Amino acid sequence: MHAGFPDFRLGNVLTTSFTATLTERAGDPVERMPTPQRLVDWLAVNGLVVNSCTTAQFELARELREALHAAATATAMRDTPPASAVHLINARSVQGRASAILTPEGNRYWRLDPDSAVEDALGVIAADAIGILAGERDGRWALCASPTCRAAFFDTSRSRTRRWCDMNTCGNREKKARFNANQHKNVGT
Numbered sequence: 001m002h003a004g005f006p007d008f009r010l011g012n013v014l015t016t017s018f019t020a021t022l023t024e025r026a027g028d029p030v031e032r033m034p035t036p037q038r039l040v041d042w043l044a045v046n047g048l049v050v051n052s053c054t055t056a057q058f059e060l061a062r063e064l065r066e067a068l069h070a071a072a073t074a075t076a077m078r079d080t081p082p083a084s085a086v087h088l089i090n091a092r093s094v095q096g097r098a099s100a101i102l103t104p105e106g107n108r109y110w111r112l113d114p115d116s117a118v119e120d121a122l123g124v125i126a127a128d129a130i131g132i133l134a135g136e137r138d139g140r141w142a143l144c145a146s147p148t149c150r151a152a153f154f155d156t157s158r159s160r161t162r163r164w165c166d167m168n169t170c171g172n173r174e175k176k177a178r179f180n181a182n183q184h185k186n187v188g189t
């Protein structure tokens with residue numbers, strides 16, 4: 001369908017699923033949202049359906065993504081989020097005019113204005129981020145233990161001891177590296 005584009009890394013936290021559209025930030029960065037259409041795809045996967053995205057809207061999205069990354073990283077390091085990032089997140093939150101709609105079946109969907117659907121969707125993401133950055137959800141901010149990743153993630157595990165942003169990628173890679181290192185040791189002796 002979109003051959004050639006890296007897959008999305010989706011989790012159960014909207015904010016960090018969004019910041020994870022750019023991974024390996026501390027190594028060779030992998031851009032998983034390289035075009036406006038990939039933003040449209042990512043939004044659709046997350047229940048935010050927009051018909052199109054202009055270059056200007058795409059820039060707004062990337063700007064928000066980096067502001068969220070900066071704010072989340074600072075929070076994970078027990079620092080105050082940079083004022084510029086906070087300003088940007090608030091601006092997107094204020095601009096968005098999405099409506100949460102409860103369906104008769106008891107599900108939520110987001111109604112976006114067709115004329116400003118991307119801005120509305122970004123407002124939903126910004127509001128989600130404000131909620132967890134403000135400590136409204138049960139969990140703990142941490143940085144991924146992978147030295148080439150270092151992504152900020154929101155740990156909702158009961159023990160609050162999660163080490164990787166994603167067990168299937170960063171966690172597995174580290175396990176494999178450790179296994180290979182041990183194999184080497186065994187060969188050497």
Ligand SMILES: [Zn+2]
Nearest residue numbers: 144149165170
């Ligand atoms: Zn990671």
